[in-house]
Amino acid sequence: MKILIVNAGSSSLKFKLFEMPNEDVLASGEIERLNMPGSKVKIKYGDGEVYKEEQDKIDYEQSAGIMLNRLKDLNVIEHLGDIKAVAHRVVAGANVFDKVAEINDQTLKQIVDLGEIAPIHNPSEAKYIDIVASILPDVKQYAVFDSAFFHDVPEMNGQYGIPHELTEKFGIQRYGEHGINHTYITQEAMKMLGTDKADLVTLHLGSGSSIAAERDGKCYDTSMGYTPMNGLLMGTRAGDVDPALVPFLMKRMGASADEIIEMFNERSGMLGVSGISSDMRDLEESDDSRAKLALDMFLTRVIKYAASYITELDGVDAIVFSGGIGEHDEWVRSEVCKKLRWFGIKLDEEKNHAQQPGDMSAPDSKVKVFLIPADEEIAMVRDVFKYQN
Structure with missing residues (x-):
């Protein structure tokens, strides 16, 4: 089963295509310096092969198209339909999402609404979801939330020194970011220890x-x-x-x-x-x-x-x-x-x-x-x- 992972940051787009359940990486790529001069595309695939491309100011929509089309152009997949699921890193899940969620109209709206918390992330991540849906309309998409790792933060560190009724009423607290990677490197470090x-x-x-x-x-x-x-x-x-x-x-x-x-x-x-x-x-x-x-x-x-x-x-x-x-x-x-x-x-x-x-x-x-x-x-x-x- 081929699952495409989309990790859209504020200045880069990373992606990996996995064959599951073996966790084989069929291709991995990064498009960096988004919306900046000298945007660079690098995709590793096959038996150590590397594809490189450079353009000026690749934007979010162009980067999504490059990601999907190059996988096909480089014969990593025969058809875009070979991809059976797409998962997106989403920064802000607040207290609404504490685990993986399947994308539907309701969850997409919630991701957009939470853009107030992550204004340069959630809106673009929602846009990537829309772009991918337009190219792969029959493929299930999922959101994995960066903020989920921080649900365990003790109240003394998670709350702000504002009137408590506002904390309760508006769900104001420290939600954090990069939780997916903090989770991963924490687990790897404990293995090493x-x-x-x-x-x-x-x-x-x-x-x-x-x-x-x-x-x-x-x-x-x-x-x-x-x-x-x-x-x-x-x-x-x-x-x-x-x-x-x-x-x-x-x-x-x-x-x-x-x-x-x-x-x-x-x-x-x-x-x-x-x-x-x-x-x-x-x-x-x-x-x-x-x-x-x-x-x-x-x-x-x-x-x-x-x-x-x-x-x-x-x-x-x-x-x-x-x-x-x-x-x-x-x-x-x-x-x-x-x-x-x-x-x-x-x-x-x-x-x-x-x-x-x-x-x-x-x-x-x-x-x-x-x-x-x-x-x-x-x-x-x-x-x-x-x-x-």
């Missing part, structure tokens, strides 16, 4: 970034909040800001609340600070002082959250790096571990430079340092196949 009783800090660092604290496999705290805008400085998202800035900027700019939130989501973060790019690679190659400032701000916030979570957990057994930046940026890993050395964390710099997944700890490190590549797709396909059977 040989126990299911471990305290961890997991760092999903990419264009969208979040840090989570886990106790015995369950989320204890997370940097993202009611929306994915909270927490770390990100590619285009501001992260933590004083809420009083919203009315202040509305008055000074003559803007609406929605316009200010759009700015915080799409024109802030490393892009807004640097004025150059939202991509870490571009900033590291730049000599501009604002690019350096953006990097320093990103790094400082990662360190602040990681250190606070280690303290909150009374120490940890391991920290885990994942996500595009976490997996590929040795400088970030090195700097974070240097600042966390007071907790007994020590990175093996040779292993860090080699960037091989696995244990990157120095022999005398009191805390394990793991590099575990994100694999949200395998976590998703397992959930969907289990749901179907």
